[in-house]
Amino acid sequence: MTLHLHGYLAEDVERAGADRAEALRAALAIKHPPMIADLLIGTADLALRLDRADQAARLLAASEAVRGHPDRSQPDAARIAAEARGRLGEDGWAEAVRDGRERDWRELAEVTLAVRT
Numbered sequence: 001m002t003l004h005l006h007g008y009l010a011e012d013v014e015r016a017g018a019d020r021a022e023a024l025r026a027a028l029a030i031k032h033p034p035m036i037a038d039l040l041i042g043t044a045d046l047a048l049r050l051d052r053a054d055q056a057a058r059l060l061a062a063s064e065a066v067r068g069h070p071d072r073s074q075p076d077a078a079r080i081a082a083e084a085r086g087r088l089g090e091d092g093w094a095e096a097v098r099d100g101r102e103r104d105w106r107e108l109a110e111v112t113l114a115v116r117t
Contacts, residue, residue: 013046013049013050016046016049017046017112017113020039020042020043020046020113021113023039023042024036024039024043024109024113027039033066033067033068034067036066036105037063037064037066037067037071038063038071038074039109040059040060040062040063040066040105040108040109041059041060041063041071041074041076041077041080042076043059043108043109043112043113044056044057044059044060044063044077044080044084044112045076045080046112046113047059047112048080048083048084050112052112053083053084053087053088053092053096054084054088054092054096055096055108055111055112056080056083056084057081057084057085057088057092057093057096057097057100058096058097058099058100058103058108059100059105059108059109059112060077060080060081060084060097060100061096061097061098061099061100061101062100062101062103062105062108062109063077063105064101065100065101065105066105084096
C-alpha cells in the first residue's frame, strides 16, 4: 500500500508509474478486489498526469466494476472523475466510462503503466 501512496506523491511520472505497477503486482498476488479497485483509481490519476483523460475515465469505471460499486469514501476518485469529465465533455466521458466497464481492467492498467513517458 505504501507504493500506491508513493504513486500519488511522486513528481516524476516515471517513478509514479513504477510505484503503481509494483503495487498492482502485489495486489494481484493476494487477489484482494478492494485493493485492486483502489490501485485502479491511482492508475487513473497517473493517466490524467499523462494527459489521458479518456483512459482515466476507463480506469475509474473498471475500478467500480472490480469493487462492485463506486467508492464514495475515496476523494481521489471524485477529483479524477471531475477533471476527466471536464476535459472530455459529457459525451466523451460517457463513452469512455462505457468502454471501461466492458474492457478487462488488467488490460486498461497495463496500457497506462506501459505508456509512461
